[in-house]
Amino acid sequence: MIITFPDNKKREYPDGTTSFEIAKSISEGLARIVLAAKVNGEVRDLTRPIQVDSTLELLTWEQPEGKSTFWHSSAHLMAEALEFYYPHIKFWVGPPVENGFYYDVDLGDQTITHEDLGKIETKMRELAQANHQYIRKEIPKPEAIAYFTEKGDEYKLDLLSNLEDGNITFYTQGSFTDLCRGPHIPSTGSIKAIKLLNIAGAYWKGDEKNKQLTRIYGITFPKQKELDEYLAMLEEAKKRDHRKLGKELEIYTFDEDVGPGLPLWLPNGAVLIEQLERLAKATEKKAGYKRVRTPHLAKGTMYLTSGHLPYYEESMFPSMNIEGEKYFLKPMNCPHHHKIFKTLNASYRDLPVRLAEYGTCYRYEQSGELFGLMRVRSLQMNDAHIYCTEEQFAQEFKAVNEMYLKYFRIFGIEKYVMRFSTHSANKLGKKYVNEPELWLKTEAMVRNALIESKIPYIEVPDESAFYGPKIDVQVWSAIGREFTLATNQVDFAVPARFGLTYRAADNTLKTPLCIHRAPLGTHERFIGFLIEHFAGNFPLWLTPSQVIILPISDKFNDYAHDLSQELNNSDIRSLIDERDEKIGKKIRDAELKKIPYMLIVGEKEAETQSVAVRKHGEGDKGAMTKENFKTLIQQEIEKQLNV
């Protein structure tokens, strides 16, 4: 048979040669590190013979599929160790994930705690060193069913019931056998470094109505050094955590009496929000948006009209009864904006109408969902609604995407994915409004606009809003968590429910399309993200305090005050450290506060009306006149915002 390698080189081997033998024929070194094989595009065990002409890619730790095979096999290793300590354990599934693997297990009456993880890790090391082979076996389905029926394993029987008839594959390593599609690495010996990370509950099949299983997360590596590096990376990530930095840099806080998920913005945080709003307002003004303002609550009748109440009432704060009428805190701004559009009595000549408001909304997120600033109950959206004709849609939609990309350049956000969510036909009338043709039409419009703008995107079925398709922008925080930062949604349904119309050129009344867009998402999440993204080292235009003046001694405090006033007049945000401390201490504290510029002022500077400039993280920049310093600051800000 002829084997074709990824570089298109071909070699001949006898029929039935295994991938492992092929690896060995190339080099002993490769044979030592190879984990799995991709044969004709399918990832398989190295030990399986190849019978016909095939393409072959040998997978090592460097390939994602190699890694996930390694972790999948590690999950089996953990399962073996678990079964040793908990003989009555039942297993659900144990897949690899982005960083490691987990196994969902049912321990019956027993519980497992963090203290137990150490002994399980030790057992895993022992089993790994024994270098047991992962042995693949095919068994007819009825036999497999009989096996698990006898064992009383309802979980594996459930898995089997979803598998096609025919042969079922099992894998055995050491004393552990599991129903498993595979593939696996050849033997446990290559798992050199093992760390079990945490224990969590997880609903069976991801359904909260089902029983909760115990999920154990772990990670493994072929080398101890790689595990050490991974753990060090986790430590580093913790330092950037917005909850830690947010406290240290005095950006926001929570208070038990105020309530969970209701952040209090400290003065530094308020500056961040103001700067974001300044940027957004200027950007939107240029793009033809008009600003509106609406109240924080509305009658339930409006949310019945919009259709939100039946879908999301349990996620809204419970209603309050006012004069016999139900009122709700607003969970979103759109219905209010629809009401404003209605009063505009717009004709096709007025469209598109773009209404913007950074309205504060309240959502009753489940308590377990709250997470620092990233998931809160009071939130301010960088919100706007664009009402347009079908013909205008593509251009408006593209302009919104352009705006996203401009913001991303300003913030230096390089890793993002546009996620295009569509409906699911079998949930029409339930999760989604029952307008099958409009769904397909608007989805096609969005898809075309994305393709025309050459924006890379992934399409996710059954994830859209109830009123139309949407695009979410996914970004990754420093801690590696994925977040929806921005959102851009098409609404073909709710404007009609509100009876919104415009007078078309042919004198008929038509319903406008509505684009919901929030390029900066919520202020809360965006700032939480920025804290981690910049590790607290905000760009000059954004940072709460741009300059801190450090007088050498209190003799120069007066000069410091004059200087501060002058900077303030030039719209530069400054602080003065007037404490009776030595300059070294003042510098150290200013560095820890991550303030971009320190101005050291003593006798020389006061006499010559100059400043000695020190830049955060860089050090002494030498002396310059006050005027030159102001220009320096203004130019730097200019450069940061015009990218």
Next chain:
RNA sequence: GCCGAUGUAGCUCAGUUGGCCAGAGCUACUGAUUUGUAAUCAGUGGGUCGGGGGUUCGAAUCCCUCCAUCGGCUCCA
């Protein structure tokens, strides 16, 4: 909401198997010092040990309950 863990001064953390008035560093305040690029010295203040209840001669420490936070699950208009 569910599973598991955590909760000591403004912040970061000690507090041995339950046992003298609960400690440290930083911060704050007071005084001395008048300082030139990452920590000057001394003194003082500050805690109903998350809230409530219980066990005990005695509870920060053990038990129950509520609250909040953290790791996940579920959810995210």
